[in-house]
Amino acid sequence: MKLFPDVDSGFYAEAKRELAAIQAERRKRFRILVCLDGTEDAYQGVKIAKEIGHGDDCDIILLYVRTIDQGLRSGGLQMRVARQNMLEWELDLPGIQYLKLGRNMLIDAVEQRDEWQTISSHKAIRGDPLGDNKIEYRHKSGKSIVLKLKTAPDIASGILDQYELGPYNLMIIGKPSRWRGQIKSLFRMSVVQRVSMMSPCSVLIARDTPGRDGYLICHDGSEHSMDAVQRTAILAQHCSKKITLMGVARVEEDRGLVTTHLERACAHLDRLGIPVEEPICNVGDPVQRILEMGKHFELTTVSEYGISRVRRLFGGSVAFEVLGSATSSVLDVK
Numbered sequence: 136m137k138l139f140p141d142v143d144s145g146f147y148a149e150a151k152r153e154l155a156a157i158q159a160e161r162r163k164r165f166r167i168l169v170c171l172d173g174t175e176d177a178y179q180g181v182k183i184a185k186e187i188g189h190g191d192d193c194d195i196i197l198l199y200v201r202t203i204d205q206g207l208r209s210g211g212l213q214m215r216v217a218r219q220n221m222l223e224w225e226l227d228l229p230g231i232q233y234l235k236l237g238r239n240m241l242i243d244a245v246e247q248r249d250e251w252q253t254i255s256s257h258k259a260i261r262g263d264p265l266g267d268n269k270i271e272y273r274h275k276s277g278k279s280i281v282l283k284l285k286t287a288p289d290i291a292s293g294i295l296d297q298y299e300l301g302p303y304n305l306m307i308i309g310k311p312s313r314w315r316g317q318i319k320s321l322f323r324m325s326v327v328q329r330v331s332m333m334s335p336c337s338v339l340i341a342r343d344t345p346g347r348d349g350y351l352i353c354h355d356g357s358e359h360s361m362d363a364v365q366r367t368a369i370l371a372q373h374c375s376k377k378i379t380l381m382g383v384a385r386v387e388e389d390r391g392l393v394t395t396h397l398e399r400a401c402a403h404l405d406r407l408g409i410p411v412e413e414p415i416c417n418v419g420d421p422v423q424r425i426l427e428m429g430k431h432f433e434l435t436t437v438s439e440y441g442i443s444r445v446r447r448l449f450g451g452s453v454a455f456e457v458l459g460s461a462t463s464s465v466l467d468v469k
Contacts, residue, residue, distance in 0.1 A: 165193040168303040170294055170330075171233045172199070176309035180341035181237045183464065184307055186374050191276040196303070197237040198283045199230035200293030201265070234282040241280055242272060250274060291329040298334060306330070307339045314459030331458055331467060339466045340458055344433045347463060349377035349412070351432040353425055356382070356396035363438035363468035364400050368409045378404070380414040381428060383421040390418055422456045429463050438468040 167184045171177045181197070188195050242251060251272040258267040268284040287293025298306065311327035324332075331338045350371040354360050364380065371378045380400055382393040397414040404411055417424040429435035437454040458465050 162302065165190075165305075166196065166301060166303045167193065168196050168198055168294075168297060168301065168306045169237065170198050170200070170306070170308040171237055172290075172309060173233045174309050175343060176341050177233075178237065178240065178309075179343045179464070180307040180309055180339070181240045183339065183341055185241055187305070187370065190373075191274070191278045194279040194281070195241060196281040196283060196297075197234050198285060198294065198297055199233050200285045200287050200290045200297075201230050202289060203286055230284050234284060238272070238280065238282055247272065251280075291326045291333075294326070294330050295333055298336065301336075303336050305337050305339060306334055307341055310340055310342045311459065328459065332455070335469065337466060337468045338458075339434075339464060340461075342462065342464045344463050347431065347433040349379060349432050350434045350436060351379050351381055351415075351425075351429055351463075352436045353381050353383075353438070353457075354396060354400050355438075356393070360438050361400060361403070363436065365403065365407070367436045367466065367468060368404050368407075368411070372409050376434075377412055378409065379412040379432070381425065382414070382416050383424045384416065384418045385421070387418050390416060421453045422460070425453070425457050426460055426462075429457070429461050429465075432463055434464045434466060435461055436466045436468060 165188065167188050169177075169180050169184045171181070184195050187193070238247075251274055254271045254273060256269045256271075265284075265286060267286055270282045272280045272282075283297065285293050285297060287296060294306075294308075308327050308330060311325040313325050314328055327340060331340065350367060352364050352367050352371075354364050368378050380397050382397045384390045384393040394414075394416050397416060401411050401414055415428060417428070425435065425437070435457065437457050454467050458467055
């Protein structure tokens with residue numbers, strides 16, 4: 136006789152089928168996860184998400200991760216009260232206020248009241264009186280904006296765990312306060328750095344770039360890079376942004392090859408009906424050349440295929456270094 140029910144039968148099987156159905160439906164939509172921490176760059180991420188996700192086929196999820204029982208023991212909240220959805224309270228707790236400010240950037244109060252249905256949920260977490268809290272604002276067009284107050288042992292783990300509950304097409308996070316290179320990253324990696332390295336989906340690190348315009352899309356000639364060029368160019372066209380392609384030859388002898396790669400990429404986008412500016416071909420260290428040119432654009436796009444996490448730490452990576460050192464927003468296409 137089985138002591139525990141088979142996970143493939145009864146309640147467990149039904150739960151698995153329901154989750155699979157939800158995720159299958161979500162894959163039909165473009166879903167953006169925006170991570171908030173109260174900084175200006177995080178709210179710049181909300182602005183970028185609003186620009187990218189203005190269509191009805193895009194959902195935006197605003198996420199704040201708090202560590203277990205953060206700020207609650209000293210606040211004196213009672214267990215019986217905390218079982219309710221904290222997002223519905225008018226409390227001055229940081230995560231709640233950050234999420235509501237982000238929501239107000241996406242939906243104004245009148246529209247929120249008249250045009251959006253509100254659905255709230257709460258999930259208990261062992262060892263924490265607050266748990267996970269979610270409010271979904273659903274429009275009749277099918278578009279959803281979700282506020283998620285998530286509890287986790289640490290912030291990076293909470294963000295990566297949220298991806299598993301997705302899936303998501305794009306994750307947006309504010310710039311890091313520090314970015315450690317190579318060996319140091321093994322011991323003290325910032326939240327943004329860890330999420331950028333471990334995320335299965337594309338990651339955009341948001342930075343405030345007033346006065347800049349256009350997307351700089353870096354191309355290294357590989358098949359993966361060409362795919363990233365096409366995807367980013369479609370995104371740029373969707374947002375009415377100018378597109379400039381860039382390639383870097385490490386030595387002068389390779390300039391001709393890089394130019395050929397850029398010409399082929401421009402021709403491919405032209406066949407798709409996507410106009411581009413004059414491409415840029417530079418010679419030198421790829422990271423430095425991209426950083427120098429990227430400071431004139433609002434967004435730089437990088438991508439690398441087949442670079443393992445270990446190699447990124449020990450051997451370096453162009454995309455990884457640009458993510459951490461750029462002064463513009465950077466999209467790492469995966």
